[in-house]
Amino acid sequence: MELIKEIAVLESGRSAWQAMEQMINSGIQDAFFVMDVGEIVRRHHEWKLKLPSVEPFYAVKCNDSPMVLEVLNALGTGFDCASEGECAKVLAMGADPSRIIFANTVKPASHINFVAKAGVATLTFDNEEELYKIQALYPSAKLVIRIRCDASSAQCVLGMKFGVEVEDAFPLLETARALGLDVVGVSFHVGSGCSDPPVFQRAIQAARGLFDAAKRIGFEFTLLDIGGGFPGNKDSSLDNIADVVNSALKEFFPVGCGVRVIAEPGRFYVASAYTLATLIHSKRRVKNKDGTNSFMYYINDGIYGSFNCLKYDHAVVKPIPLKRSKANKEPAIGTIWGPTCDGEDQVTGPLMLPEMEIGDWFVFENMGAYTLPISCGFNGMPVPEVNAFADEKTLLELKNITTLNKKNDL
Structure with a gap:
């Protein structure tokens, strides 16, 4: 499996989530995916355990x-x-x-x-x-x-x-x-x-x-x-x-x-294996009639990118605030918007969120199913790159299987 060379090895005791945080702290600005290869392998073992008499034929359309x-x-x-x-x-x-x-x-x-x-x-x-x-x-x-x-x-x-x-x-x-x-x-x-x-x-x-x-x-x-x-x-x-x-x-x-x-x-194998990290590049304060503030957060991915699943897969996404700023402000109503000039490019909200700042991040889990295959570059916005990670145990299992398959083909 040639693509195994493109999988980054997780250090002992580290998770794909921690790898994502490390990438964010390195100063990256673009939205990106983290793919946990081990999660796909674990899902396969779960299938074989719980549905032993049913052979899985993965739905390619899903991802x-x-x-x-x-x-x-x-x-x-x-x-x-x-x-x-x-x-x-x-x-x-x-x-x-x-x-x-x-x-x-x-x-x-x-x-x-x-x-x-x-x-x-x-x-x-x-x-x-x-x-x-x-x-x-x-x-x-x-x-x-x-x-x-x-x-x-x-x-x-x-x-x-x-x-x-x-x-x-x-x-x-x-x-x-x-x-x-x-x-x-x-x-x-x-x-x-x-x-x-x-x-x-x-x-x-x-x-x-x-x-x-x-x-x-x-x-x-x-x-x-x-x-x-x-x-x-x-x-x-x-x-x-x-x-x-x-x-x-x-x-x-x-x-x-x-x-x-x-x-x-389809989604059984890949939904939970992908986590999406998005940067807040802009912020807008809105004065409510009762004198309180609500906020519009603009991130660098939207419904023409990874969040097309909102329209075509009827998905519901949950933002996880990942703050880099030191501000400690009260929660307020917020909406999250994609980067295009389409007024319909809304990711989620309104919902209560800690007040975020430009440069903070929202993270979305369970983003591996019916997302990337349907993404496009509307308004010239890039599709997020995928960074694949796996622990040494997972990589060893895949290498051993690949070696065995090659021997059986001889």
């Missing part, structure tokens, strides 16, 4: 940083790709095509042609028109029908755009059969950032029913893809969803039944 992909490739995850570009990026790292699912149910013809040539065999679908397209371009593909089963509460709802209604799935399978296509399984996605764990039981049960129905027309399904929706913030837990999934799989797809189970976690 397609080469560092993230290289680390996950070394750890042996699969990859959920949604475009030719994502497939190409993963394949360029040396990932085997069998470790990729092209999990976009509506694909441009050029993308289908690309994966056909590259040997990426597993593709999802949810409509009849897509079947005719695949039959014409890639008739030997291994297809997975995506059904709709929405969580009652999710950060991002996907069912309005993707997934065939369960009652309409069987006729779609009949069409696939008539076209001579090979459907190998069922997938679903309950919604990104799911907060309704029981939905997984309902979706897995519905998938079981479709497995049985498909058998009646000659299909022998061997793959179940339970999608994404797994939490990733530092204060979240995988336990509730894992309990529901494990129980449902035991009931409907027990070990030894011949069905491979995969999932598409």
Whole structure:
């Protein structure tokens, strides 16, 4: 893994947070990320412990940083790709095509042609028109029908755009059969950032029913893809969803039944691994009608940069004041604004904050999911750089895995 050379080693007993503070104290002025590589590795171990029968296929769209992909490739995850570009990026790292699912149910013809040539065999679908397209371009593909089963509460709802209604799935399978296509399984996605764990039981049960129905027309399904929706913030837990999934799989797809189970976690792996540090470059005092003051703080990142997650991922961010000035003033109402000339470029607020000064910093945790891939340079504002850190134990584990993988390839 060549990118391992770009990971800075944390001194014994030091954390990525302390490394961030050291960078701030060095006089840096630009907003920047700190990436804790060890957090991604720890998340992988947690997944394997709590969902041992479910293979993770990382959702590349969540954070397609080469560092993230290289680390996950070394750890042996699969990859959920949604475009030719994502497939190409993963394949360029040396990932085997069998470790990729092209999990976009509506694909441009050029993308289908690309994966056909590259040997990426597993593709999802949810409509009849897509079947005719695949039959014409890639008739030997291994297809997975995506059904709709929405969580009652999710950060991002996907069912309005993707997934065939369960009652309409069987006729779609009949069409696939008539076209001579090979459907190998069922997938679903309950919604990104799911907060309704029981939905997984309902979706897995519905998938079981479709497995049985498909058998009646000659299909022998061997793959179940339970999608994404797994939490990733530092204060979240995988336990509730894992309990529901494990129980449902035991009931409907027990070990030894011949069905491979995969999932598409994204934010679970990367959300908590990234921390963003932003500098207050300007400050504006506002006189309230009651005679008190409130403050507008302008930082060097905003909704066209890392905070695009506020609009596109429905994220809620929490500023952590990191003061460099010695002022000790009373808390006051404050709002935090991005650096562009767009009046909508507001990060958060109004909320009570200690009065900050120009040159102080706000730090934001849990910034690894659906942030950097969507950033742009509107108004000529730079996208924050990422500084990767890991302790010696993590680096040694990655080096050992990489060495073992190279030996196995000989």
